[in-house]
Amino acid sequence: MYDFVVVGVGPPGARFARRAVENGHDVLALEKGSIGEPLACSGHVSTDIWEFTGAGAREDLLQNEVRGARFHVDGPGSDAYPFYKDEVVSNVIDRVGLDRHLADLARDAGADVRDEHTVTAVRESTDSVEVDASGPDGIETFEAKMVAGCDGPRSRVRDALSLPEPDELLHGVLAFSDEADHEDFVDVHLTAPRFFAWRIPRGDAGVEYGLAAPPGVQVNKHFEELVDGYEVDVSHRCSGAIPIGPPDRVTTRRGFLLGDAAAQTKPFTGGGILYSMTCADHAAREIDPDRPTTLAAYEHAWRDELEREQRLGHLIRRAYSLPEPVQRIGLGALSGEIGVHMDRPTSAFSLEHVQAMVSSLRR
């Protein structure tokens, strides 16, 4: 019997597996395909990412450094409202490589990480869980004291444990052109209803164009308009779901959710790599597989960490739906140098940010 079976080896699954093993637990981690594939993520993250990685990661994974974002109310070529710092605020990284690196760290720590194992059923009882997985050797059943559902926005573990779904699933699309671009600004276009489109320079890896929006929006039509506006040819198109708004409960007696399965994402960008790994650390710290009551401590810990950020993130997102003239006035008034941390919107109320706003008003 394992202490934990982890379902899904994305960033939170790999991070939790590694941390739980380091705490002395036996961990089996199952991934349905090849780790990191298929790609459905921009890999645009704050520089905090390197606190979660091991030796050599930055050299291997970094594609570009970013200092700010130009916001546009309209499409390519429209007025730009820049928000920036005089230092690097975020990095564009190789997301497939990140997942493989994090999985290797979990393996090196002693976790039993197996790819090509699709979990097809989870049965929870008072004292344990049973997990069926379909792999190269057919269907296998594994027993553990607890199951960690790290299996993404359409989580099978969440369904099997009868846990509620996130509030909303956005639809995101991405594609790439092959011109090298090392510029240190991303572009954000508020042209997609209730969310946005983007252009991310990825250094020698080309340029990424993307867009996300809620169900009912013609995502592909808006995406074509974006790409046509930039007059580029794109390839390697991919898409994925972005959960927004965590469910009221992400734990049962012998199971818990992490990452996109629990909608541990930023409501105003959809980003979830850093939040999910931060929550994985809380889970590894709080949960004792022999004491199911410790799951309540995990629920409290991750919500304490993210609740205020997510609440403010929802408010920021509302600005994407304001009438265009109001958006122009707001962006015009707020643009310039900022002190906000991209993962912590509450830092907008920090001394650093107020000082940055005051000095930009003086200019």
Ligand SMILES: Cc1cc2nc3c(=O)[nH]c(=O)nc-3n(C[C@H](O)[C@H](O)[C@H](O)COP(=O)(O)OP(=O)(O)OC[C@H]3O[C@@H](n4cnc5c(N)ncnc54)[C@H](O)[C@@H]3O)c2cc1C
């Ligand atoms: C278009 C788009 C762009 C994004 N851009 C960014 C960004 O720039 N920055 C950022 O921080 N976040 C971004 N995100 C969000 C980010 O990708 C997720 O928040 C993050 O990947 C969450 O990790 P996860 O492991 O919870 O989910 P996932 O990355 O979806 O991983 C879940 C894993 O579980 C596996 N799995 C699923 N079902 C099973 C099963 N039955 N059995 C075994 N394994 C299973 C999957 O194969 C997968 O490997 C983006 C998302 C999208 C869709």
